[in-house]
Amino acid sequence: MKTFIAYPFTEEQLDRFRQEDTQIVFYKDPYTDDDLADVDSIVAFQPFKKHTLQEFPRLQFLQLMSAGINQVDTDALKERGITLANAKGIYSIPIAEWVLMRLLEVNKRAFSHRDMQRDKIWEQDLGMPELTGSRIGIAGTGSIGTEIARKLLAFDVEVIGFNTDGRTTDHVEKSYPLSTLAEHLQELDALVLATPETPATKGIINRALLQKAPDDLVLINIGRGSAVDEEALIDYLQENPKATAILDVFQTEPLPQKSPLWSMEQVIVSPHVCASSDRATDRLAKLAIDNLRNWKEQKPVINEIDLDRGY
Structure with missing residues (x-):
């Protein structure tokens, strides 16, 4: 499993991802387009702000760090057969x-x-x-x-x-x-x-x-x-x-x-801050790690989105 993480997790939280036997490509570290070519999972708030879906040809699972999903093209994900989960409940x-x-x-x-x-x-x-x-x-x-x-x-x-x-x-x-x-x-x-x-x-x-x-x-x-x-x-x-x-x-x-x-x-x-929390990042890390494990083990993922209904 290879995961692209585009969220400001702490080094301690990133170590928890690595303990799950997954190779990490962290957005703040240097990486190349080749590093993304075999990524099969993404953990991000805005996964396609810097990159396009086409740059992840092997992507199978996308874990959003938000409750909303309108920042991604659900039709494109559905066409590719990509599983999408959100962060419902975290905030x-x-x-x-x-x-x-x-x-x-x-x-x-x-x-x-x-x-x-x-x-x-x-x-x-x-x-x-x-x-x-x-x-x-x-x-x-x-x-x-x-x-x-x-x-x-x-x-x-x-x-x-x-x-x-x-x-x-x-x-x-x-x-x-x-x-x-x-x-x-x-x-x-x-x-x-x-x-x-x-x-x-x-x-x-x-x-x-x-x-x-x-x-x-x-x-x-x-x-x-x-x-x-x-x-x-x-x-x-x-x-x-x-x-x-x-x-x-x-x-x-x-x-x-x-x-x-x-x-x-x-x-x-107020400037879209009602979800702000000093505890949210740790909750998000746990959710993402649990879901990467579930997806890897072919178990139901938490907060999976029905791509037809949009929630």
């Missing part, structure tokens, strides 16, 4: 923590208090809303959405899940098909988008849907920027000053400086 904990942080910041007026401290203003707000008893929808009840729901339950929140077919999932009180989101949006205090990018999820937050949203909805997107029609969202926010948008992902990244989202009071922008 669930930090993303769930990030969502809770943002919800609490909004409810407890954290940014207003920071501004008042800067301006030396002593002004008490005695009517800050509680999370307890609120109804929060989660669109996408995979590993990330489920972890968000699990943590929200500690605040006695009613969690409503939306997924492909409305199936029941852990930690979710009710589940509905994603196609019925517009029918239930008015009931929600907040909506968290944790969907993968598929034809069914592109543009799900659009002008028609936002017309049915409550005027004080808190919208959080930690899934894919393609899920939100940003122009429609900006219009909704301008028409509904009590509403809030918390956005970590965008249609175009980096977010263009000309975007109105940067300067809107109701919007919290």
Whole structure:
């Protein structure tokens, strides 16, 4: 087995790969095109940023270091018979923590208090809303959405899940098909988008849907920027000053400086960092090593992607 690794693992983590009796080509070390010719497996976040698929004629297994897979051509992988796996579950904990942080910041007026401290203003707000008893929808009840729901339950929140077919999932009180989101949006205090990018999820937050949203909805997107029609969202926010948008992902990244989202009071922008974690790299190394071993031993790999469905 020969593996091309294009991810900033530590030397100690790379040694763990080598202990699996695999020859390593590390992207930070000198290598030639010939070194890639007999690579049969890749571990990477952006596997074809520097190289093309054609430069790996013997590739059979690709382990992505991300939950999303839109950085690769799944049709080309399917045509070559290459097995694809993602890093689903690795980022669930930090993303769930990030969502809770943002919800609490909004409810407890954290940014207003920071501004008042800067301006030396002593002004008490005695009517800050509680999370307890609120109804929060989660669109996408995979590993990330489920972890968000699990943590929200500690605040006695009613969690409503939306997924492909409305199936029941852990930690979710009710589940509905994603196609019925517009029918239930008015009931929600907040909506968290944790969907993968598929034809069914592109543009799900659009002008028609936002017309049915409550005027004080808190919208959080930690899934894919393609899920939100940003122009429609900006219009909704301008028409509904009590509403809030918390956005970590965008249609175009980096977010263009000309975007109105940067300067809107109701919007919290962050640069696609909700998955950031000081423990993620070690978890990723373990997942990749386990999956290389599984693939070598012809066992089912963890998080294998159905290339027809795209997840």
